[in-house]
Amino acid sequence: MGANKNKSMISKITESRNFGLVLGLIVLLIIAAIITPSMYSVNSIVNMLQNNAVYGLLAIGEMMVILTGGIDISIGAILSLSGVVCCRLMAENPDVPSIVWILLALVIGIICGAFNGLIVGYFKMVPMIATLGTMYAFRGFSFLFSGGEWWFPHQFTEGYQAFATKKIIGLPSILWILIIVFILAIIFLGYTRRGRRIYAIGTNRESSQVAGIKEARVTFLAMTICGMMAGLAGMLYTANYATCSYSIGDSYEMTAIAICILGGVSITGGKGKVDGVIIGFLMMAVITYFISLLPGLSVWSDAIQGAIIIAAVALNIFTERSAAKRALKERSALI
Numbered sequence: 001m002g003a004n005k006n007k008s009m010i011s012k013i014t015e016s017r018n019f020g021l022v023l024g025l026i027v028l029l030i031i032a033a034i035i036t037p038s039m040y041s042v043n044s045i046v047n048m049l050q051n052n053a054v055y056g057l058l059a060i061g062e063m064m065v066i067l068t069g070g071i072d073i074s075i076g077a078i079l080s081l082s083g084v085v086c087c088r089l090m091a092e093n094p095d096v097p098s099i100v101w102i103l104l105a106l107v108i109g110i111i112c113g114a115f116n117g118l119i120v121g122y123f124k125m126v127p128m129i130a131t132l133g134t135m136y137a138f139r140g141f142s143f144l145f146s147g148g149e150w151w152f153p154h155q156f157t158e159g160y161q162a163f164a165t166k167k168i169i170g171l172p173s174i175l176w177i178l179i180i181v182f183i184l185a186i187i188f189l190g191y192t193r194r195g196r197r198i199y200a201i202g203t204n205r206e207s208s209q210v211a212g213i214k215e216a217r218v219t220f221l222a223m224t225i226c227g228m229m230a231g232l233a234g235m236l237y238t239a240n241y242a243t244c245s246y247s248i249g250d251s252y253e254m255t256a257i258a259i260c261i262l263g264g265v266s267i268t269g270g271k272g273k274v275d276g277v278i279i280g281f282l283m284m285a286v287i288t289y290f291i292s293l294l295p296g297l298s299v300w301s302d303a304i305q306g307a308i309i310i311a312a313v314a315l316n317i318f319t320e321r322s323a324a325k326r327a328l329k330e331r332s333a334l335i
Helices: 002-015 017-035 040-068 074-092 099-122 127-146 158-165 172-191 192-204 205-210 215-241 251-262 272-293 300-333
Strands: none
Touching: 017 272, 040 074, 040 172, 040 192, 040 215, 040 251, 040 272, 074 099, 074 127, 074 215, 074 251, 099 127, 099 158, 099 215, 158 172, 158 215, 172 192, 172 215, 172 272, 192 205, 192 215, 192 272, 205 215, 251 300, 272 300
C-alpha cells in the first residue's frame, strides 16, 4: 500500500509540467556551464537577472490576459510610452521626488491597460486586433512625446536610477521589485476571488457566465493589470539602463508571451501558474545571456526565440493531450 502511494506521488511529480521545466532548466545550466564557465560567477548571475527583470514583469502582466483566453501585443508600446513620458518629465524637472515617476509610470500603464480592457471586454473586439491597433497608437504617442529625442545617462537623476540599480542585501532593487510582483501574483491568482475568476472565464466562458461571473469586468481587470505591469517595466527599464528613446520595448511582447508559454500557460486560457512562469523567466534569462556571450549566436537570437515558442506550444499541446488521455483512462477504469 505504502509502495503504491510512494509510486503514485513519484508519478505525479514526474508527470508535472514544472518537473519537465526544472529538468530542462538544469540541462540548460549544465550546457551553459560547460561552454561558458565564466557565466556562473555571482556578479554574472545577478547581472543576467537584472538585465532580464523587465521581461519577468511583462510576463506576469501578459499571463493575466492569456489566462482569460486573450492576448495583449501592445505591452512593448506601453513600456515605451511610460519610459518616454517619465524620462522627459524627469529630465525637465530633476528636483521632483523620484517616487513621483514610478507612480506616474503605474498610472500611465493603468490608463493604457484600462483602454485595452474597455474595447476588448465591453466592446467585444478581438484581443489581437484590438491590441494591434493600440500598439501602433501607443507607439505613436511615444514618438510624439519624445519628439524623436534620446535621453542619456547624464540626464538621469541618482534617485531615478536607484529604483532599478540600488543594491539592497546584495541585489539590485529592480530584482526586489520583481520578487514582490511574483509573490503578489501568486497570492492574487491563487487565493483571491478575482484571481479565480480570471481562471474561470479562460476555462469555460459559458459556465462562468452561468455562475454569474461578469466576463467583461474580469477581462477589463486582467488587461488593466497587464498595462500596469508594462508601465512599471517602462520606468524601470529606463532607470536600469539610464537611456531612453521611443524605440525601446520593440518586440518585448513576443518575449513575454514566449516566457508564459514556456512556463506552461495555455494559449487558449484557463491553465498556468506563476511558479511555471518564474521557471520560464529563468530559462529565457539563461538563454538570452548565453546567446550574448557567444557572438556567433547573436545573429540567430530571433530565430532561436521563435524556435523556443514553437517548441513550447508543441509541449503544451502534448501535455494537455496526455492529461486528457490519462483522465479518460481513469474515468473508464471506474465504469
